[in-house]
Amino acid sequence: MTLLLFLACPKPTTPMVDLDDLPAAESLSSIDARAHIPVEDAPADISGTFTLIGGTVMTATGEVWAPGWLTVEDGRIAALGEGDAPNPVGSVIDVTGRTVTPGLIDTHSHMGVYASPGAKAHGDGNEVSAPVTAGVWAEHSVWPQDPNFQRAVAGGTTTVQIIPGSANLIGGRGVTMHLVPTRGSRSMRLEGAPDGLKMACGENPKRVYGEGKGAPSTRMGNVRGHRAAYAEATEYRAQWEAYTEKHARWEASGDGDEPDAPKRDLKLETLVGVLEGEILVHVHCYRADDMLSMLQIAEEFDFEVRSFHHAVEAYKIADVLAENQVSVSTWADWWGFKMEAYDGIPTNLAMNEAAGGRPIVHSDSAIDVQRLNQEAAKGMRHGWEAGIEITEDQALRWITANPAWALGIDEQVGSLETGKRADLVVWNSSPFSVYAQADLVFIDGVLRHDRDRPGEAWSDFEVGQDIELSREGVE
Numbered sequence: 001m002t003l004l005l006f007l008a009c010p011k012p013t014t015p016m017v018d019l020d021d022l023p024a025a026e027s028l029s030s031i032d033a034r035a036h037i038p039v040e041d042a043p044a045d046i047s048g049t050f051t052l053i054g055g056t057v058m059t060a061t062g063e064v065w066a067p068g069w070l071t072v073e074d075g076r077i078a079a080l081g082e083g084d085a086p087n088p089v090g091s092v093i094d095v096t097g098r099t100v101t102p103g104l105i106d107t108h109s110h111m112g113v114y115a116s117p118g119a120k121a122h123g124d125g126n127e128v129s130a131p132v133t134a135g136v137w138a139e140h141s142v143w144p145q146d147p148n149f150q151r152a153v154a155g156g157t158t159t160v161q162i163i164p165g166s167a168n169l170i171g172g173r174g175v176t177m178h179l180v181p182t183r184g185s186r187s188m189r190l191e192g193a194p195d196g197l198k199m200a201c202g203e204n205p206k207r208v209y210g211e212g213k214g215a216p217s218t219r220m221g222n223v224r225g226h227r228a229a230y231a232e233a234t235e236y237r238a239q240w241e242a243y244t245e246k247h248a249r250w251e252a253s254g255d256g257d258e259p260d261a262p263k264r265d266l267k268l269e270t271l272v273g274v275l276e277g278e279i280l281v282h283v284h285c286y287r288a289d290d291m292l293s294m295l296q297i298a299e300e301f302d303f304e305v306r307s308f309h310h311a312v313e314a315y316k317i318a319d320v321l322a323e324n325q326v327s328v329s330t331w332a333d334w335w336g337f338k339m340e341a342y343d344g345i346p347t348n349l350a351m352n353e354a355a356g357g358r359p360i361v362h363s364d365s366a367i368d369v370q371r372l373n374q375e376a377a378k379g380m381r382h383g384w385e386a387g388i389e390i391t392e393d394q395a396l397r398w399i400t401a402n403p404a405w406a407l408g409i410d411e412q413v414g415s416l417e418t419g420k421r422a423d424l425v426v427w428n429s430s431p432f433s434v435y436a437q438a439d440l441v442f443i444d445g446v447l448r449h450d451r452d453r454p455g456e457a458w459s460d461f462e463v464g465q466d467i468e469l470s471r472e473g474v475e
Contacts, residue, residue: 048073048445050089050092050093050445051071052093052095052424052426053069053094054069054097055096055098055100057070057416058392058396059080059102059416060102060416061401064392068081068083069083069088072442072445075422076419076445077417078418093440097429098426098427099427099429100427101156101396101400102423103157103413103425103443104158104373105157105413107160107406108329108364109161109366110162111369112141113165115145115146115148116146117461125138127171128168131205132170132225134267139162139173139175139185142162142175145461146459146461147459153179153449154451155369155438156373156431158179158413158448161175161407164198165198169201170198170199170200171198173195173198174197176190176194176196180443180446193409194407195278196279196280197271197274197281197282201291201294202287202290203338203339206222219290219293226294230274230275230297233274233275236262236272240272243259243261275302277304280406280407281303281305285308285311286341286344291321292317295324306406307328309362312334314348315351316343321357327359327402327403328349329403332376332379333346333382346378346379347383349382350390351383353398358405359398360399360402361375361376362403372399373427373431374436376395376398379395379398380392392432396431400414401415402414422442423444425440425441425442426438426440437451
């Protein structure tokens with residue numbers, strides 16, 4: 001049987017240090033920059049300023065340094081390079097035998113809106129009251145105590161786009177979030193990230209709204225519904241533009257009564273944001289012909305599709321997608337679970353890469369988001385078996401830099417570069433190994449996961465379980 005993933009890398013040989021030998025938290029600032037701390041014994045509350053040394057640093061920019069080093073200051077990458085760190089500062093963590101990558105990014109998640117344990121009462125991911133519900137925001141359904149967030153971080157994922165489901169033609173706004181424990185969903189938003197808009201084509205909308213609910217009931221009904229929505233948004237934008245001009249003339253002259261503004265419409269407000277390029281479009285689409293139909297709609301109303309999601313037939317139009325700078329958010333090898341997914345092939349990612357596109361590994365799953373690195377490894381291996389040379393850097397970009405671009409946050413995260421947010425993963429081996437695990441995960445330079453010392457559960461939902469575990473062996 002052909003192996004789909006790399007064999008495990010050798011176990012790190014860094015010697016263990018007794019936890020009692022660690023400095024107290026309050027004395028971290030006094031640690032000698034040359035007193036290297038093995039990764040197993042990194043201080044549990046490390047943040048602020050620190051330097052990682054000795055490991056393989058995969059930047060997702062084409063540069064791979066073995067060994068390399070990286071310094072973090074005030075939540076940002078302050079410096080990095082090859083070989084020995086010339087001026088290590090802060091706590092110096094020796095990650096010899098390990099690999100440092102950017103934090104992984106998922107463009108398609110329903111965590112929080114379909115939170116564990118999956119109770120119907122808390123299934124808030126799809127506002128199915130109408131085919132077009134562009135006025136709703138996924139942010140307003142996100143439950144920040146979903147325990148899946150912490151599990152995603154333990155798998156190396158630091159940023160996700162949470163979006164509505166795909167029942168609707170236009171399901172509402174998505175939100176890009178940093179996976180950190182907060183009390184409210186607004187606090188999880190990644191500062192500066194634009195909103196996304198979840199749209200859908202194909203089987204889902206016509207099935208949901210065609211069974212006794214009216215329209216659409218066919219693919220041509222889907223297209224008509226999208227076109228009608230954007231035609232209405234075009235008129236709405238024209239009304240506001242006319243009002244703005246009229247109001248400016250009134251302010252300049254001071255004559256007559258102040259003109260009345262058009263009535264605010266939350267649905268059309270979102271669609272105008274798309275027309276203005278302020279909201280990025282993400283479309284659930286499987287078949288190549290459906291994707292072409294959506295590109296025709298985008299051309300008619302002069303907006304851009306940022307990414308097709310699922311897109312199992314993207315390989316059929318890979319040249320068209322690359323030419324139009326549309327990314328493909330897909331799986332490594334999911335296929336066949338419904339009719340429009342039957343033409344999926346395992347070389348989809350590699351073929352889109354070869355065509356000059358921006359392939360992305362997404363999850364659409366609270367389980368797969370914990371192992372995006374393994375999915376990227378499978379996609380890379382499938383490419384090799386088909387004779388398509390995919391580099392490790394390219395495969396890493398499928399789960400870091402490319403999704404960052406699709407979400408409009410590539411100036412902040414997605415690669416290891418000076419000035420970017422310090423979202424980092426320290427893996428115990430190559431991230432493309434089936435045995436790879438995230439030893440340390442930092443978000444904005446703050447340690448959010450330590451495999452050796454997992455700490456308390458973030459979610460109140462699981463606090464009771466922690467209490468029960470702590471009582472084991474106590475009479």
